[in-house]
Amino acid sequence: MKKVFLVITILAVIIICAVVLWNISKARTFQFFGEIYPRVNTNEKVVALTFDDGPTIKTDEVLSVLSDLNVKATFFVIGADLEKNMSQGQKLVGAGHELGNHTYSHNRMVLKSYDFVRQEIEKTDSLIREAGYKGEIFFRPPNGKKLFVLPYYLNQHDRKTIMWDVEADSYPEIASSSEMITKYVMGNTKPGSIILLHVMFDSRNESVKAIKGIVTGLKQKGYNFKTMSELLKYNISS
Ligand SMILES: [Zn+2]
Structure with a gap:
């Protein structure tokens, strides 16, 4: 009987630990090592528009929308996509956006070896430099997932993890309509917000369409759009 109780207790502890670690792995505000920003702590009406994945053939369309709106954004690119579409990456840099x-592979960076993490990051950094980008290279984990090795590596190399606090097109019921995406972003953005959108795939036309409404709507409310490196300058450490 004692043995059964012990086994049940051990199993319960393992399950609780797994649940806690799983929640930590997807937390936007906490990681075990290094700096992480789900938003920037400021009272000023400044925000950053950030786009994940790509670059792909959708780049030209996105660039033209941003150019019409006179907004500079930050693109978290996938190394393998950039390698295939280097000219699109160069266009992003040429237009004054941040990379x-x-x-490199958009794999979940949880339970991966130090060497795997290092290669994923360094290979992508080199490609970003090849695209001509000269600024500080921020990092965003695929699917927002990180646990031990990734934050450890990033911290060792003085790298900042940039998450987000406004994520409109990850919820299928919102992502299917540009009006809903815009409405969600308008309702959830506050000073220092980091807005995340996915615009690099054909399935994301509604997200591309939403950019105009988001930018004009937030500008009307007095917001200014900043790149990530500009936005971080507004951060008041608490
Ligand atoms: Zn992604």
């Missing part, structure tokens, strides 16, 4: 590192 961030979203790993």
